[in-house]
Amino acid sequence: MSEHFTASAPGRVNLIGEHTDYNGGMVLPAALAVGLEVTLAPRGDSAVAVSSGGYDAPAIRDLADEAVGDWADPCVGALREANTLGLLDGGATLDVVSTIPEGSGLSSSAALIVAVLKAARAAKGEGPSDVELAVAARRVENNYMGVPCGIMDQMAVALATPGTAMALDTRLLDYTLVALPSTHELVVVHSGKTRKLTDGRYAARKVECDTAKRYFGTEDLCLLDWDDVVSADLDDAPKNRALHCVSENIRVHSAIAALGAGDMPALGGAMNESHVSMRDLFEMSLPEIDALVETATELGAVGARLTGGGFGGCIVACVEKSAREYWLKALLDRHSDARFIDAVGGV
Template identity: 80%
Template sequence: MTDHFTACAPGRVNLIGEHTDYNGGMVLPAALSVGLEVTLAPRSDSAVAVTSNNYDAPAIRDLADDAVGDWADTCVGALREANALGLLDGGATLDVVSTIPEGSGLSSSAALIVAILKAARFANAGANAAPLTDIEIAIAARRVENQYMGVPCGIMDQMAVALATPGTAMALDTRALQYDLVALPDTHELIVVHSGLTRKLTDGRYGARKAECDAAKRYFGTEDLCLIDWEEAQNADLSEAPKKRTLHCISENLRVHTAISALQNRDIPALGQAMNESHVSMRDLFEMSLPPIDALVASATDLGAVGARLTGGGFGGCIVACIAKSERDTWLAKLLDRHPEARLIDAVSAAASGT
């Protein structure tokens, strides 16, 4: 009888700190109640057989397959990495049960890779080698996206889904891979609303922004755009797009620090202001928003949210808004009435996560 090994990983929402994780900065993600569960059965051959409730499944692939641009690449890449790490010796049969909307910007791919690697770690639990830590799992998961799937992402998503704790935000220094858990508000909720526009990290626009950041790194001679002096960047003889991306990274990193202090001091207005300023920067400097997203964010604040912003890689997906718990139901009903294409995904706070 084949052994089965099960692992879970949550989705994540990034409260603030967009595109800073591959530019030497801070991020502030939080775990969601939506997530996924993977059941893995090791195989003696090289086949990758996947069933799922939420993806275009079943899918039959092979460990030797190159990435082809579909969702099953995530499974193939994760199992290849599990073999490289010595956790498995061959393919696997996978069953994936997910409540994370695909293309939502809530790290469905990172959660799937992390869950597969954690299930493979369980499968290897009887081996003599020391088990991989969750941080090592996160680093390995990023390798899958960078090297196999060709997505030039940073480390935030993988760290958040591998290590985040419900009811807290992870104040993560992506340079040192050091983090503190900060309690979320108990008077307010952070509401995640899907815009109705799906996104895909492999569609080229995310990669284009990464390339513009890389051009700025070459100009300044550093990997840490977030730590450059604002005046130095403002006065640099640099083309418009890389300069704008740099200015976003610098200011966004400062906003993350502001948001962390705001959470620690229970200063909800300061948190909201940082979120609002973040969206303006993503729209005008990083140019990763879209008019329907901007309209949804504007409605969120117009209807009473303390702050709201696009979250995730951009070009679709979700917004996150901070709203008083006592006003949540009325606010949400008005928002969804004004934007019928939008839908509630989740809500997180100090007291509990989930809707």
């Protein structure tokens, strides 16, 4: 029997900073308790055999296969990348155990790719740093799976520490870990609406951002001046996407400062403003999610917002720890399709 190597990666929730990670901005993700574990056994052939408790039958693929929109695509892409990096020489048998809800916007694909790459590094006994593996994982999503995502998810699941948020400059890949509040929890609730980043709407937003980038002659929309964007002779869609990026980047800096100062009203205000911007300027929300966010704040959350790529998935709400149990029950009573996923906070 071949030797087995195991690695894990958490899901992540982005507290604030949506669609800024491919536009030169800051993000503030945090690791969750939900996550996944991958057990990898190298093979002498080019076969990719993937089994997971979430699927009835194993997927049998080959390293030569292109992405087909299948649940095993991240595994095939990750193993192709592992071969390119010299961590493996051939295929592998993989077993995946996950507690991350699929289509939740909590980075299940990034966690899966990172975990496969970490398991391949363990098989080699040496290899790239966690930051380098995060960059490699992004290549898998961009180049193999065709998802034009930024670097946030991969960095968060490769490096984030429970109980902290990662203040990440996606342009420079510089990051600091920021303590989460001990008085409040960041509660993740699934809206009941699932999504796929490969369904085209995420890519359409990326195209609109690229149009704005060409107009302004920059890759870093987040660093533009608000007034310059407002006065630009640009169609409404790319202009609004750029306005979201500029204002969202400012909100991330405000949220980081608020966490550092223990100023929960300021953090909540930034989260609320972020949701309005995602709804109105980036047009990535849904009525069901808007209603869930509205109820969350009505019931006492200091802030709430859609989190993830948009068009479904989860919200994140900042709630006093002492009130969380009552708040959550009241929220789920009013939104029967919603369900609790996880909560993170400081110690």
